[in-house]
Amino acid sequence: MLRILFVLLVVSSSAPALASISSADLTAHLGPACASETSFALVRRGMVDVRDLAPEVLVRLKYAVAENFMGEAVYGAGRACWLRREAAEKLALAQQELTRRRPGWRLLLGDCLRPRAVQRRMWSLVAGTPMQRYVARPDPGSMHNHGAAVDISIADESGAALDMGTPFDHFGPLAQPRHEARFLAEGRLTREQVENRKLLREVMIAAGWRGLRIEWWHFEAFPVREIRARFPIVEHWPEAAPGAPCMAAAGR
Numbered sequence: 001m002l003r004i005l006f007v008l009l010v011v012s013s014s015a016p017a018l019a020s021i022s023s024a025d026l027t028a029h030l031g032p033a034c035a036s037e038t039s040f041a042l043v044r045r046g047m048v049d050v051r052d053l054a055p056e057v058l059v060r061l062k063y064a065v066a067e068n069f070m071g072e073a074v075y076g077a078g079r080a081c082w083l084r085r086e087a088a089e090k091l092a093l094a095q096q097e098l099t100r101r102r103p104g105w106r107l108l109l110g111d112c113l114r115p116r117a118v119q120r121r122m123w124s125l126v127a128g129t130p131m132q133r134y135v136a137r138p139d140p141g142s143m144h145n146h147g148a149a150v151d152i153s154i155a156d157e158s159g160a161a162l163d164m165g166t167p168f169d170h171f172g173p174l175a176q177p178r179h180e181a182r183f184l185a186e187g188r189l190t191r192e193q194v195e196n197r198k199l200l201r202e203v204m205i206a207a208g209w210r211g212l213r214i215e216w217w218h219f220e221a222f223p224v225r226e227i228r229a230r231f232p233i234v235e236h237w238p239e240a241a242p243g244a245p246c247m248a249a250a251g252r
């Protein structure tokens with residue numbers, strides 16, 4: 001099952017600092033009315049800003065800036081990494097495991113909760129093209145739509161992303177863990193790249209996450225059936241009231 005995006009442009013460690021914010025930062029960027037409205041609405045739905053549980057993690061959301069395959073920023077006021085509390089707790093465990101093994105290194109989040117409205121936008125861009133196999137259909141939806149999946153990498157002490165052999169959203173075979181041994185033997189992946197991916201898998205799996213055989217960056221907090229049964233889909237980022245000052249600040 002494919003529940004993912006495809007490659008074109010990539011937002012990596014060079015993403016603007018605006019995308020790397022917590023709910024506290026959101027208040028500073030957007031003003032207290034807008035930030036609290038968005039945050040409270042998400043919290044009411046059982047979501048947690050992961051940096052409230054794991055302040056060490058880095059958040060550089062791919063779709064909060066325009067340099068992604070859609071060519072537009074689609075996350076508005078929802079630019080923190082929001083996850084179901086149970087998933088956020090597992091992410092904090094993964095960061096603890098990474099810190100134990102590599103003190104100073106930090107998990108790097110590229111995508112977390114992704115409302116289904118964004119999924120529909122993505123699907124509309126690829127439907128009917130060869131790329132559609134790489135994007136989850138909005139119905140029944142991606143595990144990101146439930147707030148129970150992450151696209152994730154690792155950053156070193158300096159904040160630089162480790163070399164994983166491909167960037168996020170590269171959908172060629174080189175991104176697929178199932179082919180790593182062959183690509184290593186052929187010299188298309190280096191030993192360091194494979195070891196970096198292995199470290200990411202090990203810390204995530206140790207914390208209870210599940211990976212995919214076709215994307216090194218995507219992990220899900222629970223089995224798909226359980227996620228669908230327990231966690232309702234979030235359709236949209238919570239909207240601010242019409243005319244609220246944060247509407248302009250959020251770029252809507």
Ligand SMILES: [Zn+2]
Pocket residue numbers: 003004111144149150151217218219
């Ligand atoms: Zn994903």
